[in-house]
Amino acid sequence: FAQCMVDTLEALRVYKRARGVSTSQLHCYLPCRAMGTPVAFNPKDPSDERFDGLVGIGDDEFQAMRTGLTELMAKVFGRILAGADAETVYRTWRQATLPLVARDEIERRGYPRLFMKAPNPAREPRARRADRVQISFAFDRNLVGFIPNVVRSIEANTSHGMTYHLLTRGLTSADMDAVQNACPDAAIQWHTMDYWLSKAGRGGLVEHTTVSTMDRCALPNLLPQIDRIVYLDVDLIVLGDVGELYAWPLGDKSLAAVTAFRLGVWLEGSARLSSLGRERAEQLRHLRAAASVAGPLQGPAFNAGVLLMSLEAMRRDGFTAQAEKNFEAFGYDDQTLLNCYAGGDYAELPQAWNVDYRTYFRTDAEPAKIVHWKGRMKPWHSDAKNHHAMARTLELWERYSA
Structure with missing residues (x-):
């Protein structure tokens, strides 16, 4: 410590x-x-939330900030140096910052929400057992060869009738024939998505994904005759009866998913978009504030690779149009948009419905109903066997290969 001070x-x-x-x-x-x-302060990423209020400020603004912080510290350290107990110190801080919190709350209310929702959401009726289970995937030619594995795993573990809605980009008729031939008994409906978001670019999509990942956001408008659907990523295997997932009670919620992280952590990373940050730092600062209006940023959030979606509720909220607008304006990806839309208010599924492959062998966990290869490494990669956690779960993937 002494050397650090020196x-x-x-x-x-x-x-x-x-x-x-x-x-x-x-x-x-x-x-x-x-x-x-x-x-001269020239941050590489002006949209970094640590720089809010610091980029481009003048001497008067800086002095006001310094004076305010000095006065706050004087009150608190005065209590500490006087020997006050912890509760007194915390109470002093809360009282001193109360006007600042109130001012911030008023400012925050002035920001438009990223998503507007219809008032008084109706409770959705629970899916009847006799209903055909509606399932959707979204992918392009990079992943078309892996769809049969997922479909086979679903069919092997259910007695329900399934209808698969495949949202695709760049596929040829030969690609479609290959999938249908690999899954001859599957009821497949094809939906070409090349037209949607065709001029929007990549936005803030993570490197190992393509714009196909956004297509799940189009489902409410794409399938107007369907009230609910299970959305699944391609990089997973289903070991449970997906009919149970389809029938999960949503109540007045629009989505059901497995909680995976805190929303604030996700937003912090996804809001710092290199493609926008240098040009629109102030816009992104407002974006973070707007996102916080929907709900607490430190609240629960979900991985969007396994979802039960109330398409009827999302249509009522106008979700698809708002998602498209926010993607084009800010580059937020599907997972961030869906979490901003939910604002932490979603039906929580048991962890077994979206188990990360790295934790599949945990003995203290409920048996997995879906195993998900999240992240960059996938079971079809040529070097998958060189990675310990991946190698241990490859048998699951290969079990449903042709």
């Missing part, structure tokens, strides 16, 4: 003696400006 003081002396500094680092910019050293 190094820090030496760095401050260097900053103080400098004629001028140009930096992309916050920990260099702030002390330079505080000590009066001329400094």
